Amino acid sequence: MTNKKYDCSKSTNMVLRRANLRDSCRERVKLRLIECGWRDQVKMACRNYLNDPNTKHTFDELVQHVTPKARELVPIAVKKELLTDLQAGLTELADL
Template sequence: MAEYGGDRKTKDGQMRSAINQQLVETGEREKLKELLRTRLTECGWRDQLKEICKDIIRERGLTTVDDLVREITPKGRQLVPDSVKKELLIRIRHFLEQQSNLQ
């Protein structure tokens, strides 16, 4: 049973790698990153994260960028609106459908 789980993780990793490669090669990855930046700015996510950073610095004083990033990353992921996540997933699915139709 443990082998099956390992094989599954390997196959998932390979699939993610192949999808990422297609996204990079076609330029779609950059388009998705720009869409994400725009949506996060529109919904106020960036401003929320800035405030969280300011609060952490006020509470603890100066900290390293690495420590700050390590602390805010989980919070930042949680604060991404579901609508933004859903939009990106739809765009990725659409991209993959188009790619499979071309082959």
């Protein structure tokens, strides 16, 4: 099952790259996340995690700790916009 999921993801990624949808969607999401303050929230989560003076943290530990929180902080509206953009782009490609 994992191989099928990986193959599907890999195929979708290739199609998105060829149609230049991947880059345009990434850029749009990046801008939307900055606009909605997500980036600042993630920075604050990183600072809060690193502010403990009694422990030293590695980069990998920081990423492990902050990634789930960062994913939760992505606004639903941004997720829906990305999904809509991808569906529209893939539908357009299918119609060609």
